[in-house]
Amino acid sequence: MTRKRVEVAAGVLLRADGRYLLGQRGPDTVYAGYWEFPGGKVEAGETPAQALCRELDEELGIRVTHLRPWMLREHLYEHAHVRLHFFEVSAWEGEPHGKVHSVLDWVLPEQATREPMLPANGPILKALRLPRLMAITHAGEQGIDAQLAALDRALADGLRLVQVREPALDSSLRERFAREVVARVHGCGGLVLLNGDPDLARTVGADGVHLPARMLAILNERPDCPWVGASCHDRGELERAATLGLDYALLGPVAPTASHPGQAGLGWTRFTELVAGLPLPVLALGGLQPENMEKARDAGAHGIAAIRGAWSV
Incomplete structure (x- = not known):
């Protein structure tokens, strides 16, 4: 019909x-x-x-x-x-x-x-439950104790969304660290996503999984987790995240970053073009600070995600 x-x-x-x-x-x-x-x-x-x-x-x-x-x-x-x-x-x-x-x-x-x-x-109601600032951990670089101290400060300042991304930690240490993050964030009523490992996310009691772009490219269905998001770099990856029914996407880098020296950012004009007409919220990533929040949202972002910028507040 x-x-x-x-x-x-x-x-x-x-x-x-x-x-x-x-x-x-x-x-x-x-x-x-x-x-x-x-x-x-x-x-x-x-x-x-x-x-x-x-x-x-x-x-x-x-x-x-x-x-x-x-x-x-x-x-x-x-x-x-x-x-x-x-x-x-x-x-x-x-x-x-x-x-x-x-x-x-x-x-x-x-x-x-x-x-x-x-x-x-x-479906809009769930998107409204997604906090506007995502902080991404890097305990492998700054040390676990320093990262947990930064987490406590950020939670006290209102942070409620954390992605655990620790490729430099071995599996046992990563699990112990993730459990500690989950306990502290859940104690404040926040959400925790584990990068790239749905099984570990379920094991440590996290709220879901964040998919790197390489995993997004090969999955045929959404992982069985309450919250699922993905890192994206172009319109094709954003549309794939939408097709799989993911809850959010990260898009970047918007600005040059320390982790990708020499790589030009998308800029806000291109960011707006890429996210237009999508059915899921998109957080801007790359070289951003919390003070960029209003500009990001005016550009069509749900909010921002950051590694160094989120912990330096």
């Missing part, structure tokens, strides 16, 4: 306290009672961004002053093939109030979702 394709713009309104806005559809609408992100159909002559600004004015009575491209998700409903252009909305004028929704609710990412959710909106 051929379904009409409908372009829709959806807004993830984000408050400073980390909460995002959901609305419950009214009783006289299709999918009455379902929860959704506010937004609506892109009309002829509009860009998705223009459509979202118009819809948020009509639905919530606000004027958007800053939005960012985030992800594109597709869903086959019985009546249509819907393409949802998701934007993060970080600034607006006015107080949102329900002009078309029965109820509005500001939700913390770690809270249980509102049910029932519109099917096309559901």
